Structure formats: structure tokens, C-alpha cells
Amino acid sequence: MPYPEEMVAPMRAELTSAGVRELRTPAEVDAWFAQKQGTAMLLVNSVCGCAAGSARPAVKLALDNEQRPVRVATVFAGQDLDATARARELIGDVPPSSPSIALLKDGQLVHFVPRHLIEGQSAEVVAVELIDAFSQYC
Amino acid sequence: MGTFHDDKGPLHGITVYAREGDTVYVGRCDTLTADHLVLHDADIHVEGQDDRSNDEYLQRAARFGIWKKHDTLVVSALGLGPVQPLGDLVRGAGKAATAPVAPAEPAPAAVAAADDIISLTPGAAAEVRRLLLAEPGPGRGLRLGVAGGGCSGLTYKVEFDARRDGDLVIAQEGFEVYLDRKSAIYLRGITVDHQPGLSGRGFQFRNPNATNTCGCGESFAV
Numbered sequence: 001m002p003y004p005e006e007m008v009a010p011m012r013a014e015l016t017s018a019g020v021r022e023l024r025t026p027a028e029v030d031a032w033f034a035q036k037q038g039t040a041m042l043l044v045n046s047v048c049g050c051a052a053g054s055a056r057p058a059v060k061l062a063l064d065n066e067q068r069p070v071r072v073a074t075v076f077a078g079q080d081l082d083a084t085a086r087a088r089e090l091i092g093d094v095p096p097s098s099p100s101i102a103l104l105k106d107g108q109l110v111h112f113v114p115r116h117l118i119e120g121q122s123a124e125v126v127a128v129e130l131i132d133a134f135s136q137y138c
Numbered sequence: 139m140g141t142f143h144d145d146k147g148p149l150h151g152i153t154v155y156a157r158e159g160d161t162v163y164v165g166r167c168d169t170l171t172a173d174h175l176v177l178h179d180a181d182i183h184v185e186g187q188d189d190r191s192n193d194e195y196l197q198r199a200a201r202f203g204i205w206k207k208h209d210t211l212v213v214s215a216l217g218l219g220p221v222q223p224l225g226d227l228v229r230g231a232g233k234a235a236t237a238p239v240a241p242a243e244p245a246p247a248a249v250a251a252a253d254d255i256i257s258l259t260p261g262a263a264a265e266v267r268r269l270l271l272a273e274p275g276p277g278r279g280l281r282l283g284v285a286g287g288g289c290s291g292l293t294y295k296v297e298f299d300a301r302r303d304g305d306l307v308i309a310q311e312g313f314e315v316y317l318d319r320k321s322a323i324y325l326r327g328i329t330v331d332h333q334p335g336l337s338g339r340g341f342q343f344r345n346p347n348a349t350n351t352c353g354c355g356e357s358f359a360v
Contacts, residue, residue: 065319114202
């Protein structure tokens with residue numbers, strides 16, 4: 001059951017204020033994935049404090065890097081259920097995980113950060129590892 | 139390591155794995171006691187299931203996660219091996235903690251101006267210029283970085299060095315400051331000062347990212 005919107009609004013804003021595009025409907029997800037050229041990153045956001053509390057600032061920190069994905073978007077697991085389900089279908093053959101971060105190149109999943117690799121890590125540590133992936137693929 | 143609910147053990151909230159004979163359990167740890175392990179969003183794999191060994195199953199799980207088969211799983215601790223974070227299977231091998239899906243050719247790192255990352259006080263800048271003049275060399279600048287170690291987990295590195303590919307470069311009057319990309323994450327917003335005098339303490343770091351520093355100021359945590 002989704003949390004009250006007023007509770008999650010700051011978690012949405014933390015990303016959208018950094019220029020991350022939020023995909024709220026399956027149609028928005030389809031349109032975002034339809035553009036396959038270049039690099040793109042999708043964060044599956046969540047209210048989980050254990051991991052999403054590091055994932056969101058990590059994405060923001062990593063996006064300050066010169067080499068970064070061209071397009072960056074997010075869906076909110078547990079909140080925007082249909083959009084998240086559609087995104088999970090399109091990300092690739094990886095188990096659902098939230099939060100998680102998918103890096104795509106020309107429409108193909110090239111790097112994936114599941115929740116358990118974010119748990120217990122500081123935002124800085126996750127950001128550094130994302131930047132390493134950016135250096136490799138972006 | 140986990141967060142919240144200290145009464146449920148240090149692994150609460152962390153995705154873990156544990157072996158018992160030819161069976162391996164993976165899931166998000168709720169509670170770990172001397173009697174039982176409670177997992178959420180869990181999966182069980184038996185040696186040879188799906189034509190995979192438990193080790194092969196765990197390697198894939200560590201990189202990409204698991205397809206959950208059980209919302210909640212209660213496992214007796216009797217006969218259960220050590221309960222360990224699943225992420226350790228990736229990090230423990232000394233590899234990046236995140237998971238590349240396929241190998242790719244590394245791209246050359248970019249050089250970027252980054253004068254918003256750190257600042258030097260006039261005293262620190264003057265001391266750097268003095269030291270560089272005393273031992274000049276082509277392309278030499280001040281390299282700042284961080285490395286693991288020290289009593290608070292990370293230590294500052296200060297050295298004179300040439301610019302390298304991928305460095306963030308901060309132009310100062312008369313010299314340049316170089317930071318590698320990883321260090322820049324930890325050093326964002328830092329101010330470098332220098333205290334002169336017979337009892338002076340040399341270069342000092344004021345780091346807004348540090349959640350803990352040791353008494354000497356040379357080590358910090360984030």
C-alpha cells in the first residue's frame with residue numbers, strides 16, 4: 001500500500017530538484033525507454049531508509065561528474081506501482097530490487113546496482129562506484 | 139551495519155546469506171538470534187537445483203539480487219552456518235561493489251574545472267607557492283586526495299605531483315590543485331588552511347562531509 005503522498009514528496013523532490021526526471025505512468029516509462037540511443041540511468045526509488053537514504057544522495061553526487069549518463073530518470077517503487085512494474089519489465093533480466101540503479105547504453109542494461117549493494121553504504125561510497133561505471137560506459 | 143531496531147541485531151535490514159548443509163538461504167535479515175534467523179523477501183537454493191551449484195547461485199545473487207520466493211522465512215539456527223551480508227561476496231573479492239552486466243572498454247577520464255570543490259585560504263596558497271618555488275618542476279601542482287587508513291577511517295593525502303588524465307583541476311594563483319575523481323567526492327566543500335610558526339601544525343583540513351575526525355585532524359570519516 002503506498003505511503004501518504006505528503007510523506008514521499010520530499011523523496012521525490014530530492015531527485016527531481018537535481019534534474020532527475022520522474023516517470024509516474026507506464027506511458028511515461030515506455031516513452032523514456034523507447035529512446036535507446038546513448039546512455040541513460042534509471043533509479044528505482046523507495047521509502048526504504050536503510051538503502052534509499054544513501055541511493056538518492058549518491059545519484060545526485062555522481063551526477064556532478066563530468067562523465068555521466070545523458071538521460072536520468074526515476075520511478076518510485078511502492079508508490080507509482082504501474083510505472084515501476086513497467087520499468088522493471090524493460091530494465092532487463094534482473095530481479096526486482098528497490099532501491100536499485102540501472103545504467104543502460106543504447107537500450108541495453110550494462111550495469112546494475114541492486115539494493116543489497118547499497119545497504120549499509122554511505123552515499124559517497126555508492127557515488128564513487130557509480131562514477132566508476134560512468135567512466136566505463138558514458 | 140543495519141539501521142533502526144537495535145534489538146534485532148546488527149544485520150537487521152541487510153540482505154544476507156547463510157548455508158545449512160546443501161541448502162543456502164538468502165533474504166533481508168529481520169532478526170538473528172541464537173535460536174533462529176528471520177528473513178524477508180527470501181529465496182532458498184539447494185545444491186544442484188536448476189543445474190547450478192550453491193556457489194554459482196550465490197555469485198549471481200550477489201551481483202544482481204534474488205527472485206524472492208518467500209515473503210518471510212524462519213530458519214532454525216541449529217546447524218546454520220555464519221550469516222553474512224550478501225554484498226560481501228562482491229566486495230570481499232576486492233572488486234567494485236556494483237555490478238557490471240557485461241565487460242566494456244574503459245573510456246578515458248575527462249578533465250574538468252572544479253573550483254567549487256575545494257578552497258585554499260590565502261595562508262595555505264602562499265605556503266604551496268613557497269614550497270613549489272623551493273623545488274620547481276614542469277607541470278607540478280598540489281595533489282590532494284584521500285586514502286583508507288587512520289583512526290577515523292580515511293586520511294588526507296597531500297603531495298606535489300604532475301597532472302594526470304581524469305584529474306579535476308582547480309586553478310590557483312601561481313599553481314594548480316589536482317584531485318582524482320574519487321577523492322573529489324570526499325573532499326567537496328573542503329577548505330585547506332596552513333598554520334605557520336614554530337609550533338605550527340602545517341596544512342589543516344576543514345571538511346564539511348566529515349562526520350567524525352580524530353584528534354590530530356589527519357583522519358576522518360564520512
